[in-house]
Amino acid sequence: MLAFIIDSIKEMLRGGPKYHAWLGGLTLIILIGVYFYGQQLAHGMIVTGMSDQVSWGAYIANFTYLVGVAAAAVMLVIPAYIFDRKDVKEVVLLGECVAIAACIMCMTFVTVDLGRPERIWHMLPLLGKFNFPISLLAWDVVVLTVYLLLNLGILVYIVYTKYSGHEPNKKAYYPWVLLSVVWAFSIHTVTAFLLVSNVSRPFWHTAILAPRFLASAFTSGPALIILGLQVISMITEFKVKESVLRVVGLIVTVSLQINLFFLGVELFTEFYHSTEHVESATYLFMGEHGYHGLVPWIWSAITMNLIALVIMSTYKLRANQTLFNVACALAIVGVWIEKGMGLIIPGFIPTPLGEILEYSPSWAEIWISIAVWCIGFLIFTLLAKVVLAVELGRIKAPGANPGAAKTVAQAD
Amino acid sequence: MADEKSQTSQASAPVKSGFSRRKLLRRGSLAGLAAMIFGGGSVVAKQATEEGGSSFSDTVGTLFQDHYQKMSKEEIAEAIARIERQAKRDYGADIKVGNEPPIPGVVFGYALNVSKCKGVRKCVEACMAENNQSRDPQIQYIRVLELDQGGMELGLSNHYFDSETVPAKGKWYLPVQCHQCENPPCTNACPVGATWKEPDGVIVVDYNWCIGCRFCMAACPYWARRFNWADPKLSAEEINTDTHYLSNRPRYRGVVEKCTYCLQRTRKGRLPACLEACPTGARVFGNLLDPNSDIRYVLENKTVFRLKSDLGTDPKFWYFSD
Secondary structure, eight states: OHHHHHHHHHHHHOOOHHHHHHHHHHHHHHHHHHHHHHHHHHHOGGGSSOOSSSOOOHHHHHHHHHHHHHHHTHHHHIIIIISOOHHHHHHHHHHHHHHHHHHHHHHHHHHHTOSOGGGGGGGSTTTSOOOTTTOHHHHHHHHHHHHHHHHHHHHHHHHHHHHTTOOOOHHHHHHHHHHHHHHHHHHHHHHHHHHHTOTTOTTTOOTTHHHHHHHHHHHHHHHHHHHHHHHHHHHSSOOOOHHHHHHHHHHHHHHHHHHHHHHHHHHHHHHTTOOGGGHHHHHHHTOBTTBOTTHHHHHHHHHHHHHHHHHHHSHHHHHSHHHHHHHHHHHHHHHHHHHIIIIITGGGSSOTTSOOOOOOOOHHHHHHHHHHHHHHHHHHHHHHHHHHHHHTTSSOOTTOOHHHHHTTTTOO | OHHHHHHSOTTOOOOTTOOOOOOOOOOOHHHHHHHHHHOSGGGTTSOOOSSSSOHHHHHHHHHTOOOGGGOOHHHHHHHHHHHHHHHHHHHOOOOEEEOOOOOTTOOEEEEEETTTOOOOOHHHHHHHHHHTOOBTTBOOSOEEEEEETTOOOGGGOBSSOOTTSOSOTTEEEEEEOOOOOSSOHHHHHOTTOOEEEOTTSOEEEOTTTOOOOOHHHHHOTTOOEEEOOSOOOOOGGGOOOEEETTTTSOOOTTOEEEOOSOHHHHTTTOOOHHHHHOTTOOEEEEETTOTTSHHHHHHHHSOEEOTTGGGOOOOSEEEEOO
């Protein structure tokens, strides 16, 4: 195991000038974020754009989106392990890397949102006072931690056995894979419930929220994976098969359709007979009392999702690789807006006492958020580097049978 | 209305006394990092001890301090000593931190006569003077809503009316503060149990335990919770030195606070500051379990209603009219 760790670290650091420039660039942005986080620690959260009225902002919005990305890795796991598709199996480990990176980003976003991060130990059972199972936030901490450990465990087991020149023992990991599939649904459901549980926020207090979350997650997550796989195919010797992109693309298409249907269901219920509950939606879609800060955001999100829907649902358009990629990019951004500016923020506007105070993130908040994303990219890059090196048989245990390790990569 | 709102700092409605605008403390981020590591906000930068107990051991003691409900009597006494020393260092004030327990057989309730309230916001001012809220950024617990007569749509309320020219023609006034729900969504939300309902029905916060996630603020249907976005600022003269551990003792940056029905007063048989300050006598406070209390008289003899009672949080704050 020690040799594996040393080889992995060596592999993470090995690479051409472009690879090192990528790592260096990410690190630089992370350092900018660290500087602004220092400001936030020094002056308090007043450096953010949040207020008592809008008490969650960019951090929780990104957190919500990324829980979806983490959950979406399951859309590679299901075809690979449950339907036993060989082509998807080749990339499923990269999906696990996405899940791990997204989980860590989620945890980082929640941590930077804390007013007293040095008290995070208060959450530890026994030592602290963990309000489980009453608090939904406590639930979220539990499900995310377990999901991270599941993915990390499965990934390390499979990569390590391949590194050692053995075939992974299906009996050993398959039950955990099944558990991780169920768990993926749970993390996003619990995150939705975190919002749904607030009776004081009618905009979130709707049963469709958890299904909507899953639909939008299975839109944007797999879309992100499609673009990522193509980038990996371009810059490494690892070639992703066209059929993988197509099957994941199909998942994006169906999820897009379901997501927009759910949105329609929600809008009908909100607007057909407007009650007091419609105020946030009115503010979001049309603006209210002269405030319309979120109107351009939500309509650009809906436009992006609709264009993506048309492209992905029309076979001729989808068959065009460029359009296919454009649709994926639109779905990624569209859902990101829909879940952040379109869901978290309007939940706070108007306040339970009917006041409208608009929110826009401060530069500190924006840089810290970008930096957290870069932490995710960095983690994914380093993990994927090792995974690909093992898959391609570039690193292996001394004396390991090279043939076994390469079987998957050579399957074509 | 828009401009007024964006100009007033984070959470405060304009009151007559008019405190200075929020200014960011220009301190190095490194000092801030140290302050974070050692806890207790502005502590580290300030001068050391004046009356025993070093600043350093106090910050370490504060950092590893246990939850209020898990501490022994001795540990609470130590914590109180630390808080009192800290207040001396931070504000130059000799405060006394009390720890009076709830009185057996007492559950507090509040009622407000909306036909008497004229929107002068004296309650808001008295609350700040009593409860040591930060003056800059300014924190207020009571929000007075100005509504059109004949309607009660909160979405149409004005939070930033001028309290010099009240009562305005055709308007009525609805003050809102923590309703001390019997079934509080805020305490359920807290992931670390830093806020809970005391036996006398008051929802309190352990300011040394709150991690500042603000989930309780999202959960509250009455918008009754406030966050310390920066170090609380108030001068030695402004400090009320008669405090309680679970109520108006000095707070920290990055924690949530709220109205406690002035339990530093009410647990000693006094009335809440907002009630005493009200010039129209609109407020009635008392023990819900005492059949002879004023609050019970109101509940039994007036037509009362509760705000958002449909949410099932069972608030212990009623409104009534003559």
